[in-house]
Amino acid sequence: MSGPRSARAGWRVRLATGFVFLFLYFPLLIIVLYAFTTQSAAFTFPPPGFTTRWFTVAFQDEDMWEALRLSLSVAALATGASIVLGGLLAGAVYRARFLGKNVVAFIVVLPIALPGIVTGIALRSTLSLADIGFGFWTIVIGHVTFCIVIVYNNVVARLRRMSPNIVEASADLGASGLQTFRYVVFPNLVTAILAGGILAFALSFDEIIVTTFTAGQQQTLPIYIFSILFRPRAKPVTNVVAMLAIAITFVPILIAQILARDPTAGPMRAGGE
């Protein structure tokens, strides 16, 4: 970055920007390309021929549908729970002054700031100490733990941007606390809650590290993808399922970005400007 703002960036900045953009998106094209290759055990470039038969193979795999169903129901439950827990925490931390407020803010961030393996092993030790069998509910417990922060971050960011005067005005005009929440606070928050919820859903849907430690014999979609990765034959099936996984999260994430429209967003929040 050199001196005053110029209309055009220097060639080096433009070249680097173009390179990074290609670097981010070229691999996604490659996934699509090899979902159609005729080779079953190699990734020769350019592919020798194209076929759609891997789609048939993937869609006839009952394990794939089972994994997809499990991932969707885990994500739905984890999202619901994190909206309640994360939303309440955001409401508590915002504006209120209390001893340990910083500690709360720190604890909320920990599950995503610490390596996933820490969360995974920690929960696994506790669950085995408590003699709780690993299964559907333990997967949900793990997911809620790292999804809370997503909702929390989105709601706190919105609360910070909301004028505190409107709450006072509502009270001055005679609204009860519930009415103020129902007619003033909630309409201001609803898109942030939705955006946070969608991102939490996407995070849960794609998570594999913590899930590996909290799942029993069940396979979520990422665990299923990982398990078929090392099959010597029908390699393009992984690409087909990968495309499906991307497609399921792509549109909702886009919607979350549009809902949030926060120009100051960091990686763990939705933005859109």
Add this chain to the structure above:
Amino acid sequence: MSVIAPAVEGSPARRVGAFFYRHPAVRLSLFLLPGLLWLGALYIGSLGSLVVYSLWSLEEFTGLVVREFTTSTYRELLEPANYEIVLRTAGMAAAVTVACAILAFPFATYMARYASPRVKTFLYLAVIMPLWSSYLVRALAWRSILAGEGFLMWALERVGLDGVVRTLLGVPIVGGPSLVQSKISLFIVYVYLWLPFMILPVQAALERVPVSFLEASNDLGARPGTTFRRIVLPLAKPGLVAGSIFTFSLTLGDFILPQIFGTSEFFLGQMVYVQQGVAGNLPLAAAFTFVAMAVMMLYLGAAKRAGAFEAL
């Protein structure tokens, strides 16, 4: 149009509201309790039980965990094979973080300073979409790009550079038996996966650098390089630190990629995975995890002081 019914004096809703208004501590506790029970009791409690496990040991003959306090598991970490794993992983995490920062900076600069609002929105979405899509799925793409007969070797052969790659693979620390199975590819894939986590906070930080600062620096005779070092970089620091939390932590705790792209040399996450799974040695797995946790906790403490948490 919504009409707010005036609450009758003394209606139940009003009395509840008034009660909470007069007792903010009660309201606060109600808001905090569910979340704190979950994160405070369950999660922090779990981190505690991880520490407890790391202070137990495995009885080698029976394969059972001996629930007695001992430091023997931590002493095992000091064996060369084990601490090399820690160093190797930390080195990879540091290298990935630096590479992400170098790639992110010009891109974030372009977004913050030169892009028109429409292009900026487009680039923003272009960064955020991969960040939220499955990392396993995106890693898969590289398996085919880096394959021996795949795109990268094909492209390099066109320009006659394939020999360079073969030479690099022979270099002890970075190389490996094949391009897919080498530390070079592991490094490339990590950089690819975590790059969006670095771009976003750096861009947000650069966004807040006033153009007048840059103009003033220029007017006072500073060269572009000096302005970058003394104005831009210090102001971008919270963003860089926030991004590095992710790039470092995500590399430190991953055990999936080394299984796809790695060599026979283990990484920390992989070791934890194998120890708790196949080997059934939860104490050793916990001790390794504790190292990762301690490193990140120290880093997070420093990051919080640098004001990086606002940028998450």
